[in-house]
Amino acid sequence: MSSFFAMGGYAAYVWPAYGVAAAVLIGVWIASVRGLRARESEIEAVEAERPRRERR
Amino acid sequence: MHRYANPARFQRLSRAVFPWSAGLTVLFLGLGLWFALFDSPPDYQQGETVRIMYIHVPAAWMALFSYTCVAVASAVLLVWKHPLAELAARAMAPVGASFTAVCLITGSLWGEPMWGTWWVWDARLTSVLVLFFLYLGYIALANAFDDPTRGGRAAAILALVGVVNVPIIKFSVDWWNTLHQPASVMRLGGPSIDPSMLRPLLLMALGFTFYFFTVTLIRIRAEILARRLRALQFAQGAAEPSGIRQVSA
Numbered sequence: 692m693s694s695f696f697a698m699g700g701y702a703a704y705v706w707p708a709y710g711v712a713a714a715v716l717i718g719v720w721i722a723s724v725r726g727l728r729a730r731e732s733e734i735e736a737v738e739a740e741r742p743r744r745e746r747r
Numbered sequence: 748m749h750r751y752a753n754p755a756r757f758q759r760l761s762r763a764v765f766p767w768s769a770g771l772t773v774l775f776l777g778l779g780l781w782f783a784l785f786d787s788p789p790d791y792q793q794g795e796t797v798r799i800m801y802i803h804v805p806a807a808w809m810a811l812f813s814y815t816c817v818a819v820a821s822a823v824l825l826v827w828k829h830p831l832a833e834l835a836a837r838a839m840a841p842v843g844a845s846f847t848a849v850c851l852i853t854g855s856l857w858g859e860p861m862w863g864t865w866w867v868w869d870a871r872l873t874s875v876l877v878l879f880f881l882y883l884g885y886i887a888l889a890n891a892f893d894d895p896t897r898g899g900r901a902a903a904i905l906a907l908v909g910v911v912n913v914p915i916i917k918f919s920v921d922w923w924n925t926l927h928q929p930a931s932v933m934r935l936g937g938p939s940i941d942p943s944m945l946r947p948l949l950l951m952a953l954g955f956t957f958y959f960f961t962v963t964l965i966r967i968r969a970e971i972l973a974r975r976l977r978a979l980q981f982a983q984g985a986a987e988p989s990g991i992r993q994v995s996a
Contacts, residue, residue, distance in 0.1 A: 733976050
């Protein structure tokens with residue numbers, strides 16, 4: 692088990708590589724979802740204020 | 748293609764496709780990581796550092812693929828003025844830039860123990876760094892204008908000018924003497940890499956591809972809403988000329 696984490700002595704290179712990839716890819720996914728949620732609530736707020744007669 | 752120019756139709760389609768795309772992302776990344784970390788051998792020369800390849804190479808493939816997609820969307824925008832093309836290109840650029848960054852960083856982490864250096868200005872590394880700057884330039888230019896359609900068009904031109912870098916990156920290891928090794932997968936005569944290593948490589952590549960597709964769907968939906976919001980705010984600003992309404996960019 693500890694030999695798995697040691698990665699043949701290259702742990703200092705292998706694990707940061709996987710860590711950076713995970714951080715970036717998960718981060719972009721989360722940022723994208725949060726951006727979508729923010730746009731959705733902004734749209735709701737603006738459409739709620741619109742005069743009702745404009746409903747097509 | 749123009750059927751999906753209707754944003755409402757696109758939203759419905761993307762909502763239907765999204766769970767499958769997300770599920771396939773998790774499936775292929777899970778399988779890929781299993782084989783990459785557990786069920787594949789160390790390299791006879793590079794030892795366990797070869798496992799960095801299972802992140803680095805798929806990220807590089809995605810960096811090139813994403814840029815090509817941005818360029819194609821840009822061409823569609825400029826030639827056919829397809830309304831969703833600009834939004835798609837804007838959505839994909841940051842994801843492509845992220846893959847490029849992951850490729851560069853994991854490449855450095857692989858290069859230090861194997862080559863003895865974090866960086867070298869050879870043709871492959873330099874042209875991928877240029878790709879990264881092209882992505883950043885695209886994003887900056889697209890957001891630099893008050894009118895987003897002008898920004899989208901300007902950025903589209905940049906994307907098309909920069910697309911020549913994609914074959915340069917691909918063939919850099921053939922055209923120049925590079926420290927970076929030549930191709931072992933996408934080459935005439937087929938892959939020279941062992942199947943036990945090709946399997947995690949292709950699984951991770953599939954996982955990254957579905958990831959790209961899934962995140963792009965999320966981002967395009969956000970871009971559609973942002974554009975609609977801007978139009979609504981503009982219309983409200985025009986309808987209430989006496990009001991002190993700020994139109995946010």
